[in-house]
Amino acid sequence: MEPDLRDLISAWLGGDLDADRAAELLRRVRDDAEFRREFVEQSQMLSAIKAVQSAEPRWLSLEDEIGWGAPDEPLEDRVLQAIERERPPRHRLAAWAAAVAAVAVAAVAVVAVVGWPSAPPPSLVGDPPAAGTAGTVxxxxxxxxxxxxxxxxxxxxxxxxxxxxxxxxxxxxxxxxxxxxxxxxxxxxxxxxxxxxxxxxxxxxxxxxxxxxxxxxxxxxxxxxxxxxxxxxxxxxxxxxxxxxxxxxxxxxxxxxxxxxxxxxxxxxxxxxxxxxxxxxxxxxxxxxxxxxxFAPRTTWSAPPLVLKPGFAASVRSLRPWGYWRFRERADGVVPNEVADRPAFRAKNGVRLVGTGEAGVAEFAPGRPDQVLVLDGTWTPPRADGYAIELWVLSVQFQHSSLVSVSPDGIPGDRHTALLEFTGHSRALLHEECAIRLLDRWPPSRKGGANVFSSTMYTPNRWHHLVAQLRPTGSELYVDGVLAGSAPTGPDTGTAPCRMILGRMKIGPDRDPQQIRPLVGRMAEVAVYDHPLSPAEIRSHAAATHAEP
Known part of the structure; x- marks a missing residue:
């Protein structure tokens, strides 16, 4: 999303803009038809919630609010005319910005019924899209x-x-x-x-x-x-x-x-x-x-199996992981560490361990946001020399889901030093949508840090191989064996013993769903290393699957 559009939507969501920046953005709303159309499209989802929460039936209340006697002319022109009618002196720019947003909300509601003015639609199919691309719905x-x-x-x-x-x-x-x-x-x-x-x-x-x-x-x-x-x-x-x-x-x-x-x-x-x-x-x-x-039956489908080539586990062990967990099926919910004398994970609140033989998967079911895997001990990530977190994961849908959360022991769980997650389609956050996000943050806090977003979207109901790692030069995110993004990190290389959880952002209840972010899907073959992995090692592991598409 381009910076001007991001700032305009952020202001609409309640963020602050100084008067000069507000004037600049509103000039572009007036003068740039394509920008105006894109803002209306992006704000459409926000308007839908306000409309459906009306005490009256949605369309009836909107008729009264909008008025159907408006001229039959392009929607963007009507938005612009409303902006010009409402334009106040410079000292009231903040209020004017709010009026622009309100006009856009009302205009978008009309679109839900009559549709956009006709234009050739983009191709329905194409190459895998960039994360956050408006063309993929x-x-x-x-x-x-x-x-x-x-x-x-x-x-x-x-x-x-x-x-x-x-x-x-x-x-x-x-x-x-x-x-x-x-x-x-x-x-x-x-x-x-x-x-x-x-x-x-x-x-x-x-x-x-x-x-x-x-x-x-x-x-x-x-x-x-x-x-x-x-x-x-x-x-x-x-x-x-x-x-x-x-x-x-x-x-x-x-x-x-x-x-x-x-x-x-x-x-x-x-x-x-x-x-x-x-x-x-x-x-x-x-x-x-x-x-x-x-009527059409409800679709049911099972997650495709993750079938790894012989020798995958031996390859992981040869790279000297600090910890390696294979999710064998056990009634007590304990996931033993393949590395001797290192802590196990414990499955809590209904996480199922599914599989036979040497390996299995952890299954996170829908409707259970309290499900989580908790490390039965602590890990001290060597931030000065670097580390790596590797796993296979599948999400059944596009949804904001925390996969791995690392927080120093003894402080609130939402103050992370590392966070790996799938992003979703959010009205409250300006993250790249439907991407994979790696956050490195020190000192631990609820804000700040260095973000890396994957350049392409993840695919629901598909296994993805992920490696999130920190090098002395910065953080790196690999998706299916390919470097998907990197970012420099701050000079502070401090560390502390950390707790680690899988499938949720933090332990315990929270009134804010954004502070929970439960995974609905499956996870397998989690490994943590006290050193970063080489690109060749990552490619080799990502290519080790016979997973069905």
Missing amino acids: AVLVKADDAHWGTSDRPPPAEGTPLGVGPLRLRSGQITLNFVNGVTLSVVGPAELDVRSVDRVFCRRGKLRTRVPPGAEGFTILGPGSAVVDLGTEFALNVADDGTAEVMVFEGQAEVSVLNAAGHTLSSELCQGRNALSIDPAAGRIRDVIAEPAR
């Missing part, structure tokens, strides 16, 4: 007997990043994982357009979606209809004639009939285990008998 994580419609593009395979654009499925079932954590299953025949990270238009087909906390407002549009998630799992069937049926399996959703201009004719809430039919031509929504078998 989802990843195809599963395709069951999928037969695709005619297209001039190659059909996407499992693991393919998807941008906005059309999706045509002749038969079979596919599952998309959006960068905000939303899971969308599609049963063919189906025709839909992926319009943004939180909006899909379905011309026909069967869809089922599950929306995690924080992604409320995900919207599926149909010909003359809209279903807005309010924290749910729901399914939608859209027929060729535009009629539709929706069933909520958990939570609630708002169901609306729209006229040809995209305005709301009627709107009703649909709550758990109930169903509604939508007839846009008649302008009618009515109750129907809920028949789950008529």
